[in-house]
Amino acid sequence: MNIVVVCGTNREGSLSRLLSAEVAESYEKRGHTADLLDMRELPTEVLDPNAYKEKGSALQAIVDRFLAADGVVFVIPEYNGSYPGILKLFIDMLPYPEGFDSRPCAFIGLAAGEFKSLRAVEHFQQVAGYRNAYIYPRRMFIGQSFQQFVDGRLSDDELSKRLQAQSDGFLCFIESLRQNGA
Ligand SMILES: Cc1cc2nc3c(=O)[nH]c(=O)nc-3n(C[C@H](O)[C@H](O)[C@H](O)COP(=O)(O)O)c2cc1C
Incomplete structure (x- = not known):
């Protein structure tokens, strides 16, 4: 399968980028x-x-590249209590309805603060749900982002295990949707 991992920010030095690379590696x-699709790659013509x-x-x-995805994992940083504007701008560039319609989507939130990007992910899920995505229910949330990475990788074994479990579960989710002709 072709899994597109969307890094939901274009910030230079973003930790979501590190996390996205680890997610891509797990698949x-x-x-x-x-395919790691980084919002930093968007040309200014956006x-x-x-x-x-x-x-x-x-x-x-x-x-x-997005449209070629059998499944999409969104890595969503929390910016001002929500998801970054650049991510919404990208979503607004996708064709309707095929951008999201019946496309399996999974979510990982990353934040510096204690709310672990829960609100950002849920805001974004409202958009994906509105656009009829198939939403994988097991999400992952990571707080205290600036303490979570050593040598560019997650340092907490428990978080790494959860990431791997989400990858396994999301692949099964996509497979079962296919078997059911969804
Ligand atoms: C514009 C901006 C707004 C932010 N707002 C929040 C916030 O509301 N809550 C929070 O916990 N962290 C906030 N952060 C910190 C990010 O969550 C933190 O940098 C985290 O590592 C994920 O973003 P990154 O991929 O840019 O590193 C903000 C960062 C930026 C650049």
Whole structure:
């Protein structure tokens, strides 16, 4: 399967980027392809008022990578009690309805603070749910982000195990949707 891992921010030095790489690796280890789609890759034309209607080749290529996903894992940092604006702008670039319709989606929240991006993920789930995504119910939340990474990787074994368990569960979720013709 082709799993797209969306890193939900374009911030330079983002920890979500590190986490996204670890998530992508977990799918590759299981024999699947993983495409890390970083919001930092968005070309500046995403701000062009015409981009909603007509996209240049660079932006279209990123949209196409998303559309090629058998499943999408969104890594969502908490910014001002919600998810980053750049992530919503990207979502608004996706075609309707095929961007989300019947597409399996999983969620991981990451925040510096104690609320562990719960609100950010739930805000984002409202959008994905509204757009008829198939939402994998087992989410993962990580707080105190600046203490969680050593040499670019999660340092807490318990969190690493939860990440691996989510990857296993999400793959089963996608498979069972397929078997049921969903
Ligand atoms: C614009 C901005 C707003 C933020 N707002 C919050 C917040 O509301 N709550 C919180 O716990 N952390 C907040 N943070 C910290 C991020 O959650 C933290 O940097 C975390 O590591 C995930 O974001 P990152 O991928 O950019 O590192 C904010 C960071 C930025 C850049």
